[in-house]
Amino acid sequence: MKVIKINKDESLDWIExxxxxxxxxxxxxxxxAAAVNRADLLQRAGKYPPPPGWPEWPGLExxxxxxxxxxxxxxxxxxxxxxxxxxxxxxxxxxxxxxxVIPIPDGLSFAEAASLPEVFATAWLNLVGExxxxxxxxxxxxxxxxxxxxxxxxxxxxxGAKTVTSVGGEAKVKLLQxxxxxxxxxxxxEDVGAVLDECADAGQPVNVALDCVGGNGLGExxxxxxxxxRWVLIATLGGPTTELNLRAVLxxxxxxxxxxxxxxxxxxxxxxxxxxxxxxxxxxxSGEIRPVIHQVLPIEQADEAHRILQSRENLGKxxxxxxxxxxxxxxx
Numbered sequence: 427m428k429v430i431k432i433n434k435d436e437s438l439d440w441i442e443x444x445x446x447x448x449x450x451x452x453x454x455x456x457x458x459a460a461a462v463n464r465a466d467l468l469q470r471a472g473k474y475p476p477p478p479g480w481p482e483w484p485g486l487e488x489x490x491x492x493x494x495x496x497x498x499x500x501x502x503x504x505x506x507x508x509x510x511x512x513x514x515x516x517x518x519x520x521x522x523x524x525x526x527v528i529p530i531p532d533g534l535s536f537a538e539a540a541s542l543p544e545v546f547a548t549a550w551l552n553l554v555g556e557x558x559x560x561x562x563x564x565x566x567x568x569x570x571x572x573x574x575x576x577x578x579x580x581x582x583x584x585x586g587a588k589t590v591t592s593v594g595g596e597a598k599v600k601l602l603q604x605x606x607x608x609x610x611x612x613x614x615x616e617d618v619g620a621v622l623d624e625c626a627d628a629g630q631p632v633n634v635a636l637d638c639v640g641g642n643g644l645g646e647x648x649x650x651x652x653x654x655x656r657w658v659l660i661a662t663l664g665g666p667t668t669e670l671n672l673r674a675v676l677x678x679x680x681x682x683x684x685x686x687x688x689x690x691x692x693x694x695x696x697x698x699x700x701x702x703x704x705x706x707x708x709x710x711x712s713g714e715i716r717p718v719i720h721q722v723l724p725i726e727q728a729d730e731a732h733r734i735l736q737s738r739e740n741l742g743k744x745x746x747x748x749x750x751x752x753x754x755x756x757x758x
Contacts, residue, residue, distance in 0.1 A: 429483045430516035430728050432470050438729050445519060446481070452521040453501055453509075454494040458536035459722075459752040460485045460515035462731045462744040463544055463573065464661070465688070469513070470732065476513030477688065485515020486688075489530060489539035489752075499524050506530045506756055510543040510695060512688065516728060518748055525696035528703050531710035536752040538717040541573065541743035546706065547698045548660065548687045549578040552636055553585065555698070556683050557656040561586030563633035564625060564652075568643075570607060571598035573743045574660070576718040578636050579605050584709065590625060590632060592618055594738070601718070601741045618643065622650040634658070641665030648682065649674035658683045718742030722753055 427446070431439045448454045466484040468474035476482060489508040495501040501524060508530050509522045530539040553559045565582040569575045570591030582589045583606060590609040591602055602610045611621045625631055631652035637644060641664025648657050649671050659682065674680065687695070709715040720740040723731050724747055731744045747753065 427518040429481070429514075429518070430485075430725065431483060436470055436472075438470075438732075440726055440728075446514075446521045448494055448521045451496055451524055453492055453496070453499065453507075453524050453527050454519060454521050455488065455490045455507065455509060455527070456493050456519055456749075457488045457490040457515065457517060458747065458749045459490070459540035460488045460517075460725070460746050460748065461541045461544065461573070462728075462735060462746060463487070464663075464735055466516075467732055467736055480512035481514030481517070481520070483514055483516050485513060485517065485520075486511050487540055487542070487544040488515040488520060489536040490748075492527075493519070496524055501527060506536075506539075508539040508543050510547055510699060516725065516746065523692060525692055526699065528699050529707070530756065531707045533711060533755055534717065535755050536749075537722050537745045537747060538719060540745055540752075541717045541719060542702075542710075543699065544687070545573040545577040545743065546581070546702055547695070548574050549581050549636070550702055550706070551687055551690075551698050552658045552660060552683075552685050553578060553581055553634065554701070556658050556685050557634040557636075559585050559587050559634050562588075564588045564590060564630050566622065566632040566635040567591040567607075568635070568637045568639045569593070569663075570602050570605075570610070571741045572638070573718075573740075574636075574638060576601070576605060576742050579607050580715045581706070584706070584715065587634075588630060590621065598741055605718070619647050619650065622647055626650060626652075631655070636660065639664035640668065642668055644682075645669045645671070648680060649678065651678065651680055654679050656681045656683060658685055660685055720744050722747060 492505040510526045567578045589607045592611040635657040638661040640662035645668035
């Protein structure tokens with residue numbers, strides 16, 4: 427089979443390697459589409475190696491067709507599925523623990539389905555599992571036009587929460603309007619802290635923050651949370667250090683929570699994916715929640731896909747297709 431190899435000079439090649447060997451508890455998937463994540467860029471730069479046991483090539487989420495499955499599995503050859511990976515998605519095939527394989531929502535294409543597992547699992551884990559977001563609360567989502575951001579806005583609305591989100595540029599503002607975010611901050615024109623103060627002054631202070639930026643903004647803004655507020659940090663794109671007002675953390679009973687999906691146990695990931703299928707898959711099938719795709723490119727253009735994410739041009743997900751027809755809607 428072919429895979430995307432990361433060379434020592436960080437260039438990418440679509441090369442031939444040995445076919446994967448399925449373990450006893452694994453599902454072998456013929457990949458039709460794989461989504462691109464910022465973690466792939468970090469791996470390419472040598473800063474985020476795959477966990478032990480996963481392939482060395484990048485790719486955290488895929489959609490495709492089951493080729494082989496365990497004898498006692500409910501999956502069978504020909505089933506159309508998507509899957510959460512520790513790596514190895516930029517390829518023609520992948521073996522995945524059966525616990526990380528889920529059905530494709532009816533009516534979605536392989537390209538759309540490939541964009542779901544990583545970002546919706548991340549958003550669900552942190553808004554529900556870590557922050558315990560409740561109906562009526564206010565959720566602040568940094569980088570609302572990113573893959574995780576577009577998922578988080580829709581999940582927060584599904585939970586009955588009010589959403590405040592930051593984006594950069596008018597095109598991203600328009601996208602978040604389409605996703606029905608309640609308050610959109612164009613940080614090219616407005617100050618995030620001032621808007622968080624505005625929310626508090628209106629009697630709706632932010633209860634939960636989902637932060638992929640970190641840096642100085644975390645320290646500047648965490649004290650603006652409501653009493654009992656939860657600030658969930660999932661990445662540090664704005665820098666790994668900040669200065670905190672510990673008195674505010676103490677007196678306002680605030681919680682700063684660090685969280686990553688990739689390091690979770692197999693059992694935790696299985697539960698998160700099961701929750702997605704139970705709670706959100708019917709919403710995808712009805713159109714109430716939707717995947718947000720910025721661009722679909724053939725796997726041979728993986729370098730261009732990475733450039734789009736690196737330059738932060740994307741509105742939602744960038745997806746790579748491995749086989750023809752990956753963009754056509756499919757039914758169960």
